[in-house]
Amino acid sequence: xxxxxxxxxxxxxxxxxxxxxxxxxxxxxxxxxxxxxxxxxxxxxxxxxxxxxxxxxxxxxxxxxxxxxxxxxxxxxxxxxxxxxxxxxxxxxxxxxxxxxxxxxxxxxxxxxxxxxxxxxxxxxxxxxxxxxxxxxxxxxxxxxxxxxxxxxxxxxxxxxxxxxxxxxxxxxxxxxxxxxxxxxxxxxxxxxxxxxxxxxxxxxxxxxxxxxxxxxxxxxxxxxxxxxxxxxxxxxxxxxxxxxxxxxxxxxxxxxxxxxxxxxxxxxxxxxxxxxxxxxxxxxxxxxxxxxxxxxxxxxxxxxxxxxxxxxxx
Ligand SMILES: N[C@@H](CCC(=O)N[C@@H](CS)C(=O)NCC(=O)O)C(=O)O
Numbered sequence: 001x002x003x004x005x006x007x008x009x010x011x012x013x014x015x016x017x018x019x020x021x022x023x024x025x026x027x028x029x030x031x032x033x034x035x036x037x038x039x040x041x042x043x044x045x046x047x048x049x050x051x052x053x054x055x056x057x058x059x060x061x062x063x064x065x066x067x068x069x070x071x072x073x074x075x076x077x078x079x080x081x082x083x084x085x086x087x088x089x090x091x092x093x094x095x096x097x098x099x100x101x102x103x104x105x106x107x108x109x110x111x112x113x114x115x116x117x118x119x120x121x122x123x124x125x126x127x128x129x130x131x132x133x134x135x136x137x138x139x140x141x142x143x144x145x146x147x148x149x150x151x152x153x154x155x156x157x158x159x160x161x162x163x164x165x166x167x168x169x170x171x172x173x174x175x176x177x178x179x180x181x182x183x184x185x186x187x188x189x190x191x192x193x194x195x196x197x198x199x200x201x202x203x204x205x206x207x208x209x210x211x212x213x214x215x216x217x218x219x220x221x222x223x224x225x226x227x228x229x230x231x232x233x234x235x236x237x238x239x240x241x242x243x244x245x246x247x248x249x250x251x252x253x254x255x256x257x258x259x260x261x262x263x264x265x266x267x268x269x270x271x272x273x274x275x276x277x278x279x280x281x282x283x284x285x286x287x288x289x290x291x292x293x294x295x296x297x298x299x300x301x302x303x304x305x306x307x308x309x310x311x312x313x314x315x
Contacts, residue, residue: 060100060114069124069126070102070126071281079232083147086271099295109122116136118138141173144232164223168230172238176237178205179246182205183247188248209261213259220264235265239268239269243262287305287306
């Protein structure tokens with residue numbers, strides 16, 4: 001399509017949106033210049049804003065280990081804690097880490113210390129203090145690659161196998177926003193249900209699940225015969241979805257159809273490192289499954305929420 005044809009097509013779409021009788025709300029016509037609404041409702045409305053940068057001074061804590069992770073037990077956070085636990089389980093003692101909780105609902109991702117590590121203000125973010133100068137890494141896919149290269153693990157070095165692994169890793173990074181920010185947002189979090197949006201993103205989410213299901217029908221792991229960072233990136237999103245554990249959407253999306261994804265999801269869930277990794281920075285579910293901060297391997301036994309004393313009553 002030429003540039004002119006493209007602009008004409010876009011102008012026609014905008015024109016028809018302005019005239020559509022079914023806009024939501026019915027009175028809505030996009031103004032010439034967008035401005036943020038006072039509040040648009042929805043689960044994350046209180047932290048959404050149209051600008052970047054720090055909103056307040058807040059230095060980050062630093063623990064005793066070379067690797068300092070600032071995160072939360074969401075699917076993007078779990079990718080990294082699973083990787084760190086896998087590295088430790090494989091004998092890489094240098095992967096010992098402190099995992100600090102970042103409460104995104106309270107806006108802690110906009111504190112000066114966090115923004116210094118991740119200018120994009122999203123968990124997970126990692127600092128590596130093991131070298132002469134500290135290294136910051138943000139974006140979960142970049143963190144997985146950084147750790148895989150640092151320790152020489154879970155990322156094949158042979159060019160074809162490496163290309164396959166990175167292709168699936170980047171597939172996840174590009175695809176998950178349609179699942180989370182698209183389907184999950186409009187199906188579970190938006191303040192009212194918009195059929196157009198739910199249909200659009202359910203369609204794409206099911207297509208993505210079929211991509212993965214076909215791949216896992218022919219291969220034990222996503223990138224081939226070996227378990228890699230591609231599995232670690234994909235499992236917290238699509239593995240959980242296939243088991244009906246994301247957005248309470250199992251029946252709606254008929255996830256039982258994705259039998260190969262479910263087989264793989266179950267196998268990964270049995271791995272001891274995956275079981276530990278999914279507990280770190282977790283703030284929901286069974287208190288025994290929640291380890292808000294992780295500073296030592298013994299924390300899994302000693303410091304889960306069921307083991308910690310309840311806060312003293314205020315008088
Ligand atoms: N592409 C990023 C996405 C990270 C992301 O979306 N993090 C969410 C939690 S899962 C977050 O921190 N949200 C806070 C906000 O949007 O203010 C990655 O994979 O690291």
